[in-house]
Amino acid sequence: MIKKIAIYGKGGIGKSTTVANLSAVYANNDLNCLVIGCDPKADTTRTLCGRRIPTVVDTLKNNRKPSEEDIIVKGYNDILCVESGGPEPGVGCAGRGVIVAMKRLENLGVFDKDLDVVIYDVLGDVVCGGFSVPLREKYADEVIIVTSGEYMSLYAANNIVKGIKKLKGNLSGIICNCRNVDHEKEIVSEFASKIGTRIIGTINRSNLIQESELDAKTVVEKYPESKEASEYESLATNIMENKVFTTPEPMDDEEFEKFFKSFLE
Template identity: 70%
Template sequence: MSKSKHIAIYGKGGIGKSTTVSNLAASYSADKDVLVIGCDPKADTTRTLVGRRIPTILDILKEKRDAQEEDVLFPGYGGVMCVESGGPEPGVGCAGRGVIVAMKLLENLEVFSRDPDVIIYDVLGDVVCGGFAVPLREDYADEVYIVTSGEYMALYAANNISKGIKKLKSNLGGIICNCRGIHRELEIVEEFAHQIGSKVIGVIPRSELVQQSEIHAKTVLEKFPESEQAQKYRELSKAVLENDDFVIPQPMDADEFDEFFRGFQ
């Protein structure tokens, strides 16, 4: 690979970003140095890579101000290095603050200067919060992918995320359809991608193997490496790695979005 890939994965809460990120990282780990940075205050991105929840940067900094690399970086499956930014207790403080603090600490520790082959950021889709825009605004990530299903609220969030990407003039690499099994789902997501000037770069089918893997705190690639589901993640990882087709999205306004979605009723 000629240059490292710095990828941000956005999407509505609960849409499957963390599952997508961890399985992408597991796929890349076969022949690449990979760093995963969890930017969701739930701090659950890396659980299936490390096999447990790891301490967050915010939690560590409460205990020691001079945190070192070994305090915040944890090795996971396939040698993937894992970090969780963390966040405040629900209802207390700014959730995006953890992302800002984490990025600055990782910079100070010169983690980025080692330039891993792949860096993946798992980011909550609330782009109105400055903290969650940090991976894009501060040029940590070069390309963005949005995870969505064909459900109204997931696509509504994806459209809002597109507005943030457009405002920050970032590169949207495509839409990842994480299927929920609804009627005409892929058709809906493909048309959404077309409407905003992008494309569907990968389709992940709904599978019980995902939940079975996560119960054991493992990725699908580790728990069921020979499964069709694992192969879907490998195909997605290859598509993202080889992608050189990026756009600044053209999101729909509220009325346009509702009209688009009504077309599938």
Template identity: 70%
Template sequence: MSKTKKIAIYGKGGIGKSTTVSNIAAARSKDSEVLVIGCDPKADTTRTLVGRRIPTILDILKLKKKDLNQEDIIVKGFGDVKCVESGGPEPGVGCAGRGVIVAMNLLERLGVFKENLDLIIYDVLGDVVCGGFAVPLRENFADEVYIVTSGEYMSLYAANNICKGIKKLKGNLGGIICNCRGIENELEIVEEFAKIVNTKIIGVMPRNELVQKAEIEAKTVIEKFPDSEQAELYIELGENIYNNQKFDIPKPMEVDDFEKFFRKFH
């Protein structure tokens, strides 16, 4: 596949986007040149790929405003995955989405997107209504979107809102990643949600203690437990996303319809 595949992974804060992104990147690194761009102000997307937190673009710009090059902002992690964190302002000061805007402009200026890359993955916060977080889609840095959700109310509520944003920006929805929390009827709930909003489930990740064990050591499951069933599932998810060619225009629910949908299962 000669054309760079550019995907954005959205979801509610704390739903497991960063875990999903880092493990997909690690899995794909065996066959692909991968760049991961963390667009969450927490700047923790690439921690398990690099083994530590890396300086954010906003941090680097504070220290060195001139003569920046790619080596100043890109850190190579497991499997030679290229890692970048946009960063954000101090809590309570400024706009969290600003870091995304600054990061995208700098990466473009330094020619990062012109490099020989097979896959670019954006990890984007999905429960903040802010123009900065729409940048990967609005400015055509990403071609397709995947939403991480569980079967929980707030996670699905955020996913439905993300669908509204994708529709408004005329984005391509590639599917739903069900990151299970172990609640009753979880897969059935998420499958029904995906059907209603006009998309598919592209992967199901069961709750597994290996994820936490790996993250304690700042590693992906792919690196720490490469022979585990969970690692195999991440590899399969990475393949499903990388090879996916079917995209949908989402049909998000109105608030009242969403409430009726969710109550049906409880």
């Protein structure tokens, strides 16, 4: 059975880094992986391919009937990499690129391949429009939210939970991607409990991760013996072995404000 995961979170919170490193771990364990970047910035697979790859949207501008080879690039350890792409900033609907990419991949039979893991990196300050496609169209079976202990990151996470509930999605857990704020792990753990889930893994802030990204590599590839790589390996195991899925219950805005302010008193 294919493990199909959609990873959501506030823009800039570390979703792409998480997705790339998770897929690198799975590939190192001889699992066949497909990674789909659903962000118009098209930077999910840069550290897997060592470069930015052509997006589905841009490819279709010049070729209305692209082949599989035109839109899929093999990255680190033969991970299959796809970037949906999107319009220029301020022009058109960014989520439309996700819809176009999913339909094109489906028509090419990509989802029928011998795959073990499919991971979607989805922009998600709110789950709406094209960005809800992995869930709405059942391309993904479960959702994981990446957040730090910062106010706006958690606010976005709570909004994402509202979308998951509306779409009747399965939440596997929260990844605490630390930014070294006060009481961070406690805050994220309490948030997870309040919405009806748990922390499925924690990634501590590290310069090695940023250094690897500057070299267009994952930390799993560049520093395989590091504690950072070990954290991603533990996270990958937790996700793969997880059997607990919930339909989360978001906080309303007033409850969320009260929750967060309780850590500032």
